[in-house]
Amino acid sequence: MSKKSYRTAINEALRQEMRRDPAVILMGEDIAGGAGAPGEQDAWGGVLGVTKGLVGEFGRERVLDTPLSESAYIGAAAGAAATGLRPVAELMFVDFVGVCFDQIFNQAAKFRYMFGGNARTPLVIRAMYGAGFRAASQHSQCLYPLFTHIPGLKVVLPSSAYEAKGLLIQSIRDDDPVIFLENKVQYDEEEDVPDEAYTIPFGEANLTREGRDVTIVAFGRMVKIANEAADRLLKQGISCTVLDPRTVSPLDTGTILDCVQETGRLVIVDEASPRCNMATDVSALVAQEAFGALKAPIRMVCPPHVPVPFAPNLEDLYVPNADRVEAAVRAVMGFKARELA
Amino acid sequence: MQMNRADLLHAYRTMRTIREFEERLHLEFATGEIPGFVHLYAGEEASAVGVCMHLTDRDKIASTHRGHGHCIAKGVEVQGMMSEIYGRKDGVCGGKGGSMHIADLSKGMLGANGIVGGGPPLICGAALTAKTLKTGGVAVAFYGDGASNQGTTLESLNLASIWKLPAIFVCEDNGYAESTASSYSVGGSQAKRAEGFGIPCQEVDGFDFFAVHEAARVAIERARNGGGPSMLHVRLARYFGHFEGDATTYRAPGEVERIRNEQDCLRRFRQQVSDAALLDSGELDVVDREAAEAVELSVRGAKAGAPPTEADLLTDVYVAY
Numbered sequence: 130m131s132k133k134s135y136r137t138a139i140n141e142a143l144r145q146e147m148r149r150d151p152a153v154i155l156m157g158e159d160i161a162g163g164a165g166a167p168g169e170q171d172a173w174g175g176v177l178g179v180t181k182g183l184v185g186e187f188g189r190e191r192v193l194d195t196p197l198s199e200s201a202y203i204g205a206a207a208g209a210a211a212t213g214l215r216p217v218a219e220l221m222f223v224d225f226v227g228v229c230f231d232q233i234f235n236q237a238a239k240f241r242y243m244f245g246g247n248a249r250t251p252l253v254i255r256a257m258y259g260a261g262f263r264a265a266s267q268h269s270q271c272l273y274p275l276f277t278h279i280p281g282l283k284v285v286l287p288s289s290a291y292e293a294k295g296l297l298i299q300s301i302r303d304d305d306p307v308i309f310l311e312n313k314v315q316y317d318e319e320e321d322v323p324d325e326a327y328t329i330p331f332g333e334a335n336l337t338r339e340g341r342d343v344t345i346v347a348f349g350r351m352v353k354i355a356n357e358a359a360d361r362l363l364k365q366g367i368s369c370t371v372l373d374p375r376t377v378s379p380l381d382t383g384t385i386l387d388c389v390q391e392t393g394r395l396v397i398v399d400e401a402s403p404r405c406n407m408a409t410d411v412s413a414l415v416a417q418e419a420f421g422a423l424k425a426p427i428r429m430v431c432p433p434h435v436p437v438p439f440a441p442n443l444e445d446l447y448v449p450n451a452d453r454v455e456a457a458v459r460a461v462m463g464f465k466a467r468e469l470a
Numbered sequence: 471m472q473m474n475r476a477d478l479l480h481a482y483r484t485m486r487t488i489r490e491f492e493e494r495l496h497l498e499f500a501t502g503e504i505p506g507f508v509h510l511y512a513g514e515e516a517s518a519v520g521v522c523m524h525l526t527d528r529d530k531i532a533s534t535h536r537g538h539g540h541c542i543a544k545g546v547e548v549q550g551m552m553s554e555i556y557g558r559k560d561g562v563c564g565g566k567g568g569s570m571h572i573a574d575l576s577k578g579m580l581g582a583n584g585i586v587g588g589g590p591p592l593i594c595g596a597a598l599t600a601k602t603l604k605t606g607g608v609a610v611a612f613y614g615d616g617a618s619n620q621g622t623t624l625e626s627l628n629l630a631s632i633w634k635l636p637a638i639f640v641c642e643d644n645g646y647a648e649s650t651a652s653s654y655s656v657g658g659s660q661a662k663r664a665e666g667f668g669i670p671c672q673e674v675d676g677f678d679f680f681a682v683h684e685a686a687r688v689a690i691e692r693a694r695n696g697g698g699p700s701m702l703h704v705r706l707a708r709y710f711g712h713f714e715g716d717a718t719t720y721r722a723p724g725e726v727e728r729i730r731n732e733q734d735c736l737r738r739f740r741q742q743v744s745d746a747a748l749l750d751s752g753e754l755d756v757v758d759r760e761a762a763e764a765v766e767l768s769v770r771g772a773k774a775g776a777p778p779t780e781a782d783l784l785t786d787v788y789v790a791y
């Protein structure tokens with residue numbers, strides 16, 4: 130066990146799984162870098178250096194730099210997965226899914242069901258998501274609700290370095306197509322991460338803290354922000370449960386409902402665009418299954434329904450922060466039934 | 471090559487302005503004041519200017535993530551661009567787009583693009599508009615060697631061909647897509663690809679403004695006269711990293727210095743016009759100074775500019791709410 134960054138945790142998971150299983154291969158744009166170039170090979174290791182060093186150990190046969198052709202290589206990864214390899218394909222920014230979505234949602238996601246249960250597609254697609262990088266409208270989206278909408282895909286949102294390693298190893302060993310989303314502003318965040326390989330099962334939420342008053346369900350990077358708010362609220366005498374679902378497909382509905390039953394109040398923090406996102410999904414679940422337990426209306430803390438702006442001051446207003454979570458928790462605590470009228 | 475003095479001066483001024491703009495951004499980015507991703511066009515100026523000299527505001531272009539040069543060549547105001555890159559309210563996109571999304575539709579500039587291969591299909595559409603409405607305009611897609619491998623680009627070549635669109639595909643081949651060499655990533659050749667779709671392709675020396683200018687003239691005339699699409703395969707080089715912050719270790723030691731010293735398009739232009747006694751170095755020096763001053767002013771303006779207001783976050787998603 131030692132302190133490792135989110136980036137290192139992911140790199141280590143890939144390395145350990147590649148050592149364990151020769152069927153695991155990587156592909157993506159510049160995941161090694163320097164292909165065909167006169168200078169350094171492994172020059173990039175991905176845009177933000179996550180796969181650095183892997184080509185040195187495993188060679189270009191297993192760490193494949195691709196041309197700028199997402200439809201072709203994401204589709205090739207799906208085809209390879211269906212025929213005996215375990216590809217981990219990197220899409221770089223999740224926003225680029227626009228050019229290759231068919232291969233993911235009509236092909237990979239559907240094989241098993243359409244073919245009557247006869248297919249197995251152990252594919253992992255890694256991509257970066259999220260705002261806060263000053264990367265503007267086409268490089269900052271979350272988009273995980275799009276994938277969650279598609280039956281046949283599993284969708285993973287690691288909220289920290291420890292989570293990232295265990296969930297990625299699980300993703301690689303899983304026999305279904307998995308969308309593994311890395312928050313680009315978290316790569317340098319460090320915490321204790323075991324040196325050996327370990328898995329974190331899908332569909333089991335992590336209770337990052339337990340409290341009496343309010344349940345906060347938060348996704349990906351928002352888990353940290355929710356905990357920051359919960360720390361402050363505790364000093365004001367309000368105690369929160371903060372739940373990290375870890376995977377949004379499958380979703381641990383049981384734990385969410387149990388927590389709401391206990392606290393009677395729910396705040397959901399989701400960085401994805403507010404229409405048809407995880408916050409609305411969880412709200413619907415709770416409204417349907419735990420209505421009687423609610424002491425206040427559910428509150429959702431989400432960005433506004435606009436593209437991610439470039440200007441830093443606007444982007445900072447866009448992304449949910451601890452202040453907004455704190456305000457939402459105080460609002461549900463202060464709620465009086467007569468306000469409903 | 472029939473260019474009058476005014477055109478020659480304009481060409482040089484535009485190329486020099488792009489160079490100044492990019493060299494300055496390289497320095498300013500290093501101070502940490504500029505947010506986000508910035509991809510510089512320095513080294514490639516002859517391509518944007520050689521092509522756009524033939525265009526007016528009714529003609530459309532689509533650009534790439536490396537878009538500053540195309541913008542300046544298409545007449546977008548330098549101050550508006552610089553302010554945009556600094557995230558200011560008075561930037562051409564109100565600070566909402568930044569370097570990767572600079573656009574000025576009034577100038578026929580349909581936008582830099584954060585999605586590689588995003589431009590060519592849009593240009594088919596712009597060419598379709600020109601053809602349908604008989605505007606006499608043409609549409610130009612600038613795209614890189616990397617983008618040439620994108621399905622959207624290849625599909626667009628076919629669409630432009632079968633619809634005989636007034637479109638010009640300018641493949642700016644700087645030898646790299648991020649750190650990946652085009653010798654690795656491009657199967658076949660750009661010219662044979664074009665040929666496969668029934669589109670003529672000219673191989674162009676992108677370090678030579680006059681070569682680009684002449685090749686573009688042929689392609690654009692053909693498109694304007696209803697002859698359909700063409701491709702220009704322009705070989706050139708970028709001087710800086712893929713984006714600012716890229717250490718460029720994948721390039722050979724001295725690779726960029728050699729190109730800068732031996733092939734630089736601005737230096738070559740100066741040589742060509744003075745050899746032919748078309749312009750003298752004194753007047754070119756004046757242009758150099760003026761371009762530097764214009765960029766300096768724009769940086770000062772951008773630094774002094776105000777960011778967008780809170781209310782701006784929620785506007786412009788729709789025309790009508």
Ligand SMILES: Cc1ncc(C[n+]2csc(CCOP(=O)(O)OP(=O)(O)O)c2C)c(N)n1
Nearest residue numbers: 225536584585586614615616617646647648
């Ligand atoms: C669809 C998509 N895939 C990948 C990227 C990431 N990316 C940005 S620029 C670039 C390389 C582009 O190379 P090229 O087309 O040759 O243009 P150049 O940068 O050399 O001007 C890549 C891979 C992207 N922005 N969009």
Ligand SMILES: [Mg+2]
Nearest residue numbers: 614615646647
């Ligand atoms: Mg290139």
